Amino acid sequence: MTTMLWVVVPYMAITVFVVGHVWRYRYDKFGWTTRSSQLYENRLLRLGSPLFHFGILLVALGHVGGVLIPKSWTEAAGISESVYHFLAVVLGVLAGAMTLAGAAILVYRRRTVGPVFSATTRNDKIMYVLLVGTIVLGLGTTVLGNLTDHPHDYRETVAPWFRSIFYLQPKPDLMAAAPLGFQLHALSAWALVAFWPFSRLVHVFSAPIGYLTRPYIVYRSRDPKHGTRAPRRGWESLNQR
Amino acid sequence: MRVMAQMAMVMNLDKCIGCHTCSVTCKQTWTNRSGVEYVWFNNVETRPGQGYPRTYEDQDRWLGGWTVNRRGRLTLKGGGRLRKLLSIFSNPKLPSIQDYYEPWTYDYDTLISSPLQEHTPVARPRSLITGEHTKIRWSANWDDNLAGAPELAAKDPLIKGIEDKVRFEFEQTFMFYLPRICEHCLNPSCAASCPSGAIYKRSEDGIVLVDQDRCRGWRMCVSGCPYKKVYFNHRTGKAEKCTFCFPRVEVGLPTVCAETCVGRLRYIGLVLYDADRVLAAASTQDEHDLLEAQRQVFLDPDDPEVVQAATAAGIPQDWIEAAQRSPIHALINTYRVALPLHPEYRTMPMVWYIPPLSPVVDVLRDTGHDAEDHGNLFAAIEALRIPVEYLARLFTAGDPAPVNEVLRKLAAMRSYMRDINLGREPREEIAARAGMTGEQVYEMYRLLAIAKYEDRYVIPPAHAEQAHGLEELATECSLDYEGGPGMGGSGPFGESSGGVSPIAVENFRMLQNRQSTDTMAAPADKAQRVNLLNWDGKGRPEGLFPPRRQS
Numbered sequence: 125m126t127t128m129l130w131v132v133v134p135y136m137a138i139t140v141f142v143v144g145h146v147w148r149y150r151y152d153k154f155g156w157t158t159r160s161s162q163l164y165e166n167r168l169l170r171l172g173s174p175l176f177h178f179g180i181l182l183v184a185l186g187h188v189g190g191v192l193i194p195k196s197w198t199e200a201a202g203i204s205e206s207v208y209h210f211l212a213v214v215l216g217v218l219a220g221a222m223t224l225a226g227a228a229i230l231v232y233r234r235r236t237v238g239p240v241f242s243a244t245t246r247n248d249k250i251m252y253v254l255l256v257g258t259i260v261l262g263l264g265t266t267v268l269g270n271l272t273d274h275p276h277d278y279r280e281t282v283a284p285w286f287r288s289i290f291y292l293q294p295k296p297d298l299m300a301a302a303p304l305g306f307q308l309h310a311l312s313a314w315a316l317v318a319f320w321p322f323s324r325l326v327h328v329f330s331a332p333i334g335y336l337t338r339p340y341i342v343y344r345s346r347d348p349k350h351g352t353r354a355p356r357r358g359w360e361s362l363n364q365r
Numbered sequence: 366m367r368v369m370a371q372m373a374m375v376m377n378l379d380k381c382i383g384c385h386t387c388s389v390t391c392k393q394t395w396t397n398r399s400g401v402e403y404v405w406f407n408n409v410e411t412r413p414g415q416g417y418p419r420t421y422e423d424q425d426r427w428l429g430g431w432t433v434n435r436r437g438r439l440t441l442k443g444g445g446r447l448r449k450l451l452s453i454f455s456n457p458k459l460p461s462i463q464d465y466y467e468p469w470t471y472d473y474d475t476l477i478s479s480p481l482q483e484h485t486p487v488a489r490p491r492s493l494i495t496g497e498h499t500k501i502r503w504s505a506n507w508d509d510n511l512a513g514a515p516e517l518a519a520k521d522p523l524i525k526g527i528e529d530k531v532r533f534e535f536e537q538t539f540m541f542y543l544p545r546i547c548e549h550c551l552n553p554s555c556a557a558s559c560p561s562g563a564i565y566k567r568s569e570d571g572i573v574l575v576d577q578d579r580c581r582g583w584r585m586c587v588s589g590c591p592y593k594k595v596y597f598n599h600r601t602g603k604a605e606k607c608t609f610c611f612p613r614v615e616v617g618l619p620t621v622c623a624e625t626c627v628g629r630l631r632y633i634g635l636v637l638y639d640a641d642r643v644l645a646a647a648s649t650q651d652e653h654d655l656l657e658a659q660r661q662v663f664l665d666p667d668d669p670e671v672v673q674a675a676t677a678a679g680i681p682q683d684w685i686e687a688a689q690r691s692p693i694h695a696l697i698n699t700y701r702v703a704l705p706l707h708p709e710y711r712t713m714p715m716v717w718y719i720p721p722l723s724p725v726v727d728v729l730r731d732t733g734h735d736a737e738d739h740g741n742l743f744a745a746i747e748a749l750r751i752p753v754e755y756l757a758r759l760f761t762a763g764d765p766a767p768v769n770e771v772l773r774k775l776a777a778m779r780s781y782m783r784d785i786n787l788g789r790e791p792r793e794e795i796a797a798r799a800g801m802t803g804e805q806v807y808e809m810y811r812l813l814a815i816a817k818y819e820d821r822y823v824i825p826p827a828h829a830e831q832a833h834g835l836e837e838l839a840t841e842c843s844l845d846y847e848g849g850p851g852m853g854g855s856g857p858f859g860e861s862s863g864g865v866s867p868i869a870v871e872n873f874r875m876l877q878n879r880q881s882t883d884t885m886a887a888p889a890d891k892a893q894r895v896n897l898l899n900w901d902g903k904g905r906p907e908g909l910f911p912p913r914r915q916s
Contacts, residue, residue, distance in 0.1 A: 153579070155601075156581065157582040157602035158582040158583065158602060160583075160584055160597070162456060162459055163461065164461075165461075166455070170455045173454040173455045238497065239494045242495060243599065327582075330561065332450065332560030332562075332581070334562065335446055335450060335559075335560040340556070341556050341557060342565040343565060343566050345569065346569050
C-alpha cells in the first residue's frame with residue numbers, strides 16, 4: 125500500500141503530466157489557451173483573478189523553498205529551524221489566504237454570473253475541485269498543525285520523499301510516517317498533476333516571459349502550408365521568401 | 366532603404382450609402398460562428414456617433430495605440446512590457462461585452478410550432494451569451510443614420526469641446542458613413558501588445574494576422590488596438606481579427622467587403638514603403654506632422670532606384686508592376702486626396718479614406734445655392750467650420766488644412782466635370798484653384814467615378830510558383846497535405862480543438878457537411894454553411910438552399 129501510494133501514484137502522475145503535455149501541444153495547439161471569461165464579467169474578476177494568480181505564484185515559490193531546497197542548505201546558509209518555521213508559516217498562510225480568497229471569489233463568480241457559468245465545461249469543474257481541494261488541504265494542514273502546538277516538520281519527511289522521487293530512489297516510508305493532512309494534500313496534488321495537461325491549466329506553461337525581450341513587431345513570411353499545401357520539391361521560390 | 370510591399374485599401378466616403386452590405390457579407394464569410402456573434406470585422410458607423418464598440422476613439426479612456434514619451438520615444442499608450450505582464454491576470458482596459466453589444470437571436474421555434482391561437486405568436490429575443498430572454502439595448506449600428514442622435518451622438522469622443530456647436534436637430538446636422546475594417550497598420554500596436562508574439566505582419570503583403578496556434582488568450586491586443594479591431598472569441602479563447610481576406614487576395618481576388626460593395630467605393634492595391642523609416646515617422650513629435658510623415662514613408666514605385674531596391678529585397682516583378690498601377694498609391698501620393706484614419710494613434714494605418722464632400726454639398730443645396738458651382742463650394746468649405754473640423758479630428762489629428770485641401774480638390778472636380786458633362790468648355794482656372802491641372806482633375810475623376818473592376822482592384826496574386834496549390838486545381842487530392850485526411854470535427858477539448866485544417870480543405874468539408882446536415886440552425890457537432898469565400902456568385906452550390914420538397 126505504501127509503495128502504491130507514494131511510489132506508483134507519483135510516477136504515474138508525472139508520466140501522464142509529461143506525456144500529456146507533449147501530446148496536447150502537438151495535437152491541440154489551438155485549444156491551448158487561458159479561455160479568459162473577462163469579456164463576460166469584469167468587476168469580480170478584477171479583484172479575484174490577480175489575488176488568486178499572484179497568491180498561487182507565491183505559494184509555488186514557497187514550495188520551492190520548503191520542499192525542493194533541502195533543510196541542510198538553509199541551515200548552512202545560517203537560517204535556523206525556528207526562523208525558517210516562522211517565515212514559512214507567516215508567508216505561507218499569507219500567500220495561501222490570498223490564493224484561497226481569490227479562488228473563492230472566482231468560484232463564486234463562476235457560479236453566480238450567468239454567462240460565465242454557462243461557459244463552464246465539465247473539464248473546468250473537475251479542475252476546480254482538484255485545484256481548490258489541494259489548496260484547502262495544504263492550507264488547512266499548515267494552519268491546524270500550527271494551532272496544535274506540535275507542528276510537524278515536513279522538511280524531515282515530505283520534502284526528502286518528494287526529492288527522492290526525482291532521484292529515482294523513492295523513499296515511501298518517509299511519507300507514510302507523515303501526518304494524514306500532508307498525505308491527503310500530496311495525493312490531491314498528484315491527481316491535479318495528472319489532470320493538468322488535459323485542463324485549461326496548460327496556460328501556465330505559456331507564461332509569456334519572452335515578451336520582455338522580443339521586438340515589438342513580429343514579421344513572418346507567408347506560411348506556404350496555410351495556402352493549401354507546401355510547394356513540391358523543385359517548385360520552391362528562388363529567393364525563399 | 367528596406368523596401369516592403371503592403372496591401373492597402375482606400376475608401377471614398379462620398380459614395381458610401383450606409384447599406385451595410387460589406388458588413389453583412391463579411392460577417393457571413395468570417396464571423397458567422399458561435400463565440401464571435403458580436404464580432405464585425407467590417408462595420409459601418411454613422412458619424413457623428415459613438416462607433417463600435419462604443420466610444421472606442423476615446424483613448425484617454427481605452428489607452429490604445431502609441432504615444433511619444435517625454436524622451437521622444439515611441440511607447441505603447443497602455444503601458445510597456447512589464448506593465449502588460451503585471452496586469453495580465455485582469456486586463457484593466459478590456460471593453461466588456463456591453464461596450465460592444467450583447468448578441469441575440471430570436472425564439473423562432475415559437476413561430477413555427479405555436480398552436481392555433483387568437484394572437485399572433487411572437488419570437489422573443491434571447492441572449493446568445495446567457496441563453497436567457499433579453500431586452501435588446503444596443504448593437505453594432507444602433508445609432509445608424511443618427512438614430513437617437515440628440516442623446517447618443519453627443520457622446521461621440523470626437524466632438525468633445527465643440528458639443529455646443531454641433532447641432533443634432535434633424536435639419537441642422539450633418540452626417541456621413543464610415544466603414545471600418547482592420548487598418549493592417551505599418552506599426553501595429555496590437556502586435557506590439559501581444560505577450561505571446563502571436564500577432565504578426567506578413568512580410569510579403571503586410572497583412573496583420575493572429576496565429577491561432579500561438580495565441581494564448583491574454584487579451585492585450587484587444588486593448589492595445591486603438592481602433593478596437595481585434596476581437597476576443599469567447600468560445601475558443603483566442604483573438605480574431607480582419608484577415609484582409611488573405612485567401613482571396615492570394616489568388617488575386619479583392620476582399621469580400623470590397624467585392625460586394627454596392628457603391629464601389631473601395632480600392633485595393635499595393636504600396637511600397639521603406640520599413641526603416643516607419644519608426645521615425647511614427648515618433649514624429651507634432652501630431653499634425655504625422656500625416657506628411659506617413660506619406661513620406663511610402664516609396665515612388667516608378668523611381669528606378671526604388672525598383673532596384675525592391676527587386677533586391679525579393680519583391681517579384683509582377684508585384685512591382687502592380688505597385689506602379691496601384692490606385693492606392695495614386696490616391697494617397699499622386700492626387701493626395703486620401704487621408705488616414707486617426708494618424709494620431711501612431712500605428713501608421715493602411716486603410717485610408719477620401720473625406721466626404723457631401724456634408725458641404727448638402728448644406729449648399731438645402732439653402733438653395735448651386736451646389737456644383739466652384740465659387741459656392743469653395744466658400745462653403747471655408748464657412749462650414751464644424752463639418753471640416755470634425756473631419757479633421759477623424760483624419761488629420763485635428764489639423765483642418767489637409768482636409769480643406771482635399772475638399773477643395775473634390776469640389777473642383779465636381780465643378781470642372783459639370784462643364785464637360787454639359788458640353789461646355791472646361792475651365793482650367795477651376796482646377797488651378799485646387800492646385801491641379803485640368804488633365805489631372807480628369808484623370809482623378811476617372812479613378813474616383815468610373816474606374817472599372819481591374820482599375821479599382823490591382824491585386825497581384827501570390828507567388829506564381831505556388832499557383833497550382835493556391836487555385837485548388839482538381840488535379841491533386843484535396844486531402845493531400847500533412848496530417849490529412851483525419852481533419853475536421855471536434856477534438857476532445859471542445860469546439861475547434863485539434864489541428865488546423867488548410868482553408869481549401871476546410872471549405873470542402875464545410876460544403877459537404879452542409880449538404881448532409883438535416884437540421885436548420887447550428888448543429889453543435891458539425892461545421893456547416895456555404896462559405897462565401899469560395900462561392901463566386903455563379904450557379905447554385907449544393908446545400909445553399911434546403912432540398913426542394915416533392916409535392
